Amino acid sequence: MKSITVKQLWFYPILFGFLGTVIGLVLRYAFTGVFTDFPLKNVLHSHSHVMLLGFLFNALILFIWKYFTNGIDKTSYYYYLALQVSVVGMMISFIIQGYALFSISFSTLHLWLSYVFLIRLWKRLKGKKQFVQLVKIGIVFHFVSSIGPYCLGPLMVMNLNDSPWYQQAIFFYLHFQYFGSLFIWSLAVLLQHSTVFFKQKDLLIITLSLIGLYAHSLDYSFDHWSIQLIGVISAITFFIYVLTLWKSFKYTKPTYHILYYVLLCVSFCNIIGSLPSIAALVETNRFLLIAWLHFLFLGLFVPFIWIELKHKIHSGIWILYIVSFLLSELALVFPESVYSITNTSIMTILFITYFGVFLSVSVVHLTYLFKSK
Structure with a gap:
């Protein structure tokens, strides 16, 4: 066209x-x-x-x-x-x-x-067979994720709105979107910029690990050793795989090298989230759940998209964005410590830090829109 x-x-x-x-x-x-x-x-x-x-x-x-x-x-x-x-x-x-x-x-x-x-x-x-297969798996995960929303209606009819199953239907959708289709599509594009020699076994490791990581969501509602075991094995397996990609990104552009380290950090956080003490905290502390979702979205996906846009972004905007994002994560993960230091409502702190994110996104997106005309 x-x-x-x-x-x-x-x-x-x-x-x-x-x-x-x-x-x-x-x-x-x-x-x-x-x-x-x-x-x-x-x-x-x-x-x-x-x-x-x-x-x-x-x-x-x-x-x-x-x-x-x-x-x-x-x-x-x-x-x-x-x-x-x-x-x-x-x-x-x-x-x-x-x-x-x-x-x-x-x-x-x-x-x-x-x-x-x-x-x-x-x-x-x-394109390359294995990369195309990776994209296809992402498409399959998109279809799989939609099972979650389809379950919400029947659960509401059965008056199970407050049941763990209703929450899990939402988590199922979010997991297979965030760590399914969206994550895999990002990975497929990111690997295009590396020197990785992608094999069929790599495809299997990625797919099974990401499916197994859904155990973390199940652990939110159900406490059973088998669920925790699957989550731990999946998290460690995926982290080890990402670690093996280090040489493939060693001589890439600095921006993609940095994205690799963010990816490594995300995979390591999955291991931390497998610890029973941390999992228990997430169950009772909604701030931690929001921090995790924002870490994926603002820490990985947004920088990845901006870099791939090939749109020149001033270093000052990058600094404002990263500092604002990191401060908001600190406020979400350690609200009591932040309050004791600032003596300011945590919601006010979160608004101030998010305002920095808002300014950064506004400058990047609006300049792109006006330059595209």
């Missing part, structure tokens, strides 16, 4: 990334307690869906089209536009009504459209 440029396609994830950050800033400000009767849950759902589907999902499938196909075809482009309409519908309807008729309808529409879009993508994949 010659009339459509890559920059035009990037308009949507970049815009949604900015809008999602704006919603996140409002949300952080609301948590400081300045608003009364603020629909926190509704806005939270809007923020998470826009950032996950509008920004991250959109961006990564564009990378797959770029590196593993001959370009997006006309019909797929129209499906891509339909996906954007669904994201806009979710963004607005979640704020207005939360989980209800319109938000569920737009979410379901996005899911079904993504099936068709990814099947079309599957048929057009090309």
Whole structure:
């Protein structure tokens, strides 16, 4: 489709990334307690869906089209536009009504459209066999992850909203999105920039390890030694595999070398999360869960996307972003210590640190949008 440029396609994830950050800033400000009767849950759902589907999902499938196909075809482009309409519908309807008729309808529409879009993508994949297989596994994980949302309706009908199974249906979706399709697609693109000699056994190790890491989510609701054992084995196996990639990234560009170390840190954190004492803390401390999700999103995915955009970002913006991100993580993981040092409400601290993230994202995304015109 010659009339459509890559920059035009990037308009949507970049815009949604900015809008999602704006919603996140409002949300952080609301948590400081300045608003009364603020629909926190509704806005939270809007923020998470826009950032996950509008920004991250959109961006990564564009990378797959770029590196593993001959370009997006006309019909797929129209499906891509339909996906954007669904994201806009979710963004607005979640704020207005939360989980209800319109938000569920737009979410379901996005899911079904993504099936068709990814099947079309599957048929057009090309490149090194093992990398293509890795992308395909990511597509399979996207389909697998949707089992979680499909379970929510029946569980609600059976009045199991407060049961561990309802929570696990959500965790199942998040795991096979974050550590399934999205993580694997990022890894497939990242490995393209390395000197790795990718073998079939590597594909098997990655797949089984990431599936096994779902045990960490199960451990959130169910305390059993077998679940913990699977989580530990999967985390250690994946960490060892990532460690073996060190030489493959040793002589790459500094940005990809740094991304490798972030990936190594993520895999090591999985081992820490396997410890019973840490797992018990996560069960009772929602801040730790948010810190982990933000570490994946803001610490790994966002820098990866920015680097792959080949968009020149001033070093000052990078410093502001990294410092703000790290301070917000410290506040989430050690709220009492941060409060004792600053003598300031932890919610205020989180708003201030997130404001730095907001400024960074705003500068990067808005300059990209204006330069693309």
